[in-house]
Amino acid sequence: MLTVVVGVAGGAVLWIGGDRTFVTHPVSLAALGGAAVGVATWTGPDDGSSTRRVRWGLAWSLVSYLLLGGWATAAPGGVAAGLWSVAWVPVTTLLAVLGLLAAGLRRTAVVLGSLTAVAVVAGALLVRPEAPFAGVATVAPDGWSSTSPVVVDALTVTWTVTLLVCLAMATRTAVRASLIDRRRLARAAAVTSTAPCLVLACLGLAVLRDPGDVDPGTGSVAYLGTVAAFALLAAWVEATERPAAVRAVAAAWAASVVVLAGVAVAGPLAEGSLAVAVLAVVLVTALVGAGTVVALARFEAWSRPPPPRAVTRTVPGLSPRENDVLAATATGATNAAVAAELFLSERTVEQHLRSIFTKLDLGEHGGSNRRVRAAAIWWEHQRSRESA
Numbered sequence: 001m002l003t004v005v006v007g008v009a010g011g012a013v014l015w016i017g018g019d020r021t022f023v024t025h026p027v028s029l030a031a032l033g034g035a036a037v038g039v040a041t042w043t044g045p046d047d048g049s050s051t052r053r054v055r056w057g058l059a060w061s062l063v064s065y066l067l068l069g070g071w072a073t074a075a076p077g078g079v080a081a082g083l084w085s086v087a088w089v090p091v092t093t094l095l096a097v098l099g100l101l102a103a104g105l106r107r108t109a110v111v112l113g114s115l116t117a118v119a120v121v122a123g124a125l126l127v128r129p130e131a132p133f134a135g136v137a138t139v140a141p142d143g144w145s146s147t148s149p150v151v152v153d154a155l156t157v158t159w160t161v162t163l164l165v166c167l168a169m170a171t172r173t174a175v176r177a178s179l180i181d182r183r184r185l186a187r188a189a190a191v192t193s194t195a196p197c198l199v200l201a202c203l204g205l206a207v208l209r210d211p212g213d214v215d216p217g218t219g220s221v222a223y224l225g226t227v228a229a230f231a232l233l234a235a236w237v238e239a240t241e242r243p244a245a246v247r248a249v250a251a252a253w254a255a256s257v258v259v260l261a262g263v264a265v266a267g268p269l270a271e272g273s274l275a276v277a278v279l280a281v282v283l284v285t286a287l288v289g290a291g292t293v294v295a296l297a298r299f300e301a302w303s304r305p306p307p308p309r310a311v312t313r314t315v316p317g318l319s320p321r322e323n324d325v326l327a328a329t330a331t332g333a334t335n336a337a338v339a340a341e342l343f344l345s346e347r348t349v350e351q352h353l354r355s356i357f358t359k360l361d362l363g364e365h366g367g368s369n370r371r372v373r374a375a376a377i378w379w380e381h382q383r384s385r386e387s388a
Contacts (some may be wrong), residue, residue, distance in 0.1 A: 007066040008033040014073055022126040023069030023084075032069075035228035036062040039235040050101045055235055058094040062231055065091060086123035088227055089116060089159070095107050095234040096166050099192030102238055103170045103185055119155045126152050163196045183303040187237060190249040194234040197253050201226050204259035247296060257376055258285050313381045317359050325352040330375035366375035 008029045015024040022028060040059040065087045072080035093116040100109040170192040174185035205223050233252065237245040262281040314323045321342075328338040335353075339346045353371070356362075359376055362370040 003063050004033045004036050004066070007063060009069060010070045011066070011073075014070060015217070019073050019332070021073050024073050025221050027221050028069070028224040029066070031068040031225040032062050035231045036060075036066070038232050042239045043234045045383035050106070051238060054094055054098045055102060058091065058231055058235065061087070061091045061094055062228065063111070065227070082124045086120045089120050089123065091227060091231060092163075092198050095198065095230060096163055096192050096195035098234055098238050099188050099190070099194070100166055102188035102191060103173050105166075105169055105173065108166055112162055115159055116164055117157050120339045124153055124232045155304060159198060160196070163199065166191050167196055183241075186299070186303050191234050193249060194230050194252070196238070197249070197256055198227065198230040198257040200260070201230070201252070202312055204256050204263075234240050243300065244301070250292050250296050254288050258288050258357055261288070268290060278279065285344060315360075315378055315381050318356060322352050322356050322359075325349060326356055326374060329353070329371060330378040332375075 011024040011029045012026070015026065015029075021385045036059045038061065039055055042055060065084070068080065068084040068087050081090070093112060096112060097109045100106070162356045167189070170185075170189040174182060174189045177185045178245060202223060206224065230252070233248060239247060262284050265280045265284055315319070318326065324342055325338060325344075328341055333341065335346050338344070339349045341348075344352075353374075356374055357370045358373055362373050
C-alpha cells in the first residue's frame with residue numbers, strides 16, 4: 001500500500017509541477033494505483049496456493065508500471081522509456097498465468113512465463129522511443145522504433161499466438177471436465193481469456209486513434225485505464241464463483257469486437273454517408289450483443305449442475321446422502337460417475353460406500369460382490385413400494 005501511495009503521489013507532484021503526460025494524468029494514476037490495491041485486496045489469506053502468489057505478482061506489476069511511468073517522465077531516457085514500453089507485457093501475461101494455474105495447467109504457465117521473460121528483455125533492449133510521453137499514444141507505431149524490427153515483431157507475434165494457444169488449452173480442459181469441475185474450469189478459462197482480450201482491446205484503442213481520429217493523449221489515458229480494468233477483472237473472476245464474473249468477461253470481449261468491427265465497417269461508409277456509417281455500427285453492436293447473450297445462455301445451461309438423483313424409497317438406517325450414493329450405484333454407475341452426478345469427490349463416494357456396506361452388514365463372504373448386493377437391497381426396497 002505504501003508503494004502505491006508513493007507512486008501516485010510522485011505522479012501527482014510531476015503533474016502539478018508541469019510534467020503533464022498521459023502517465024502522470026490523474027485518471028491514469030488513479031486507475032493503476034486503484035487496480036493494484038484492488039488486486040492485492042482479493043488475494044485473501046495466505047493459503048500457500050500458486051494463484052495467490054500470482055495475484056500478488058499482478059498487483060506488484062501494476063505498481064511497477066506506475067513507478068516506471070513516473071521515472072520515464074521525470075528523467076526521460078532510453079533505459080527508463082524502454083523498460084516502461086514493455087512493462088505492460090508482464091501484466092498481460094500474469095492474467096493468463098492466473099487462469100492457467102486455476103485450470104491446473106502449471107507447465108503451460110511456466111512456458112508462457114519463460115517466453116514472456118525473453119520478450120521483455122529483448123523489447124527493453126531493442127525498442128527505442130522517438131518522443132517518450134510527449135503526447136504520442138503508447139499504441140501509436142510512430143512513437144517507437146526498434147534497432148531490430150524483425151526480432152521484435154517475431155517475438156510479439158510468437159507471444160500473442162502463445163496466449164491464444166494457452167486459451168485453447170484452458171478451454172479444452174473445461175470442455176473435457178466432469179460435471180463437478182466444469183463450472184470451475186470454465187471460470188479458469190475465462191480468466192485466461194482476459195489476456196488476449198486485453199491485447200484485442202488495446203488494438204481497438206489503436207484503431208480508434210487511426211483511422212478513428214481520437215486524440216492521442218486521451219487514447220493513451222484510456223489505454224492505461226484499460227490495462228488496470230482488465231487486471232481487476234481477472235482477479236475478481238478468479239476469486240469469485242458468481243455468474244456475473246463470466247458475464248463480465250463476455251461483455252469485455254463483445255465490447256472489444258464491437259470497437260474493431262464497428263470502425264472497420266463504418267470507416268469506408270463514413271466517406272459517403274455518416275448516417276449509413278452510424279447505422280452500420282448500430283447493426284454490428286446489435287449482432288455482437290445478441291450473439292453474446294445467446295452464447296452466455298448456452299454456457300450457463302451447459303455448466304449448470306444437474307439436480308440430485310431422486311430417491312423414490314429410502315433404505316432404512318442409511319443417511320440421505322448415503323441413499324443418494326446407493327441409488328446412483330444401483331444403476332451401475334462407477335464411483336467417478338457417482339461423484340460427478342452428486343458433486344462429490346471420488347474419495348467421498350468411497351467413504352459413503354464403505355459406510356453403506358457396514359450399515360447393511362455386507363461382509364466379504366459368499367463369493368458375491370458387496371456393491372452388487374447393496375444394489376439388490378436398494379432395488380428390493382423400490383419394488384416393495386411398488387407392490388405396496
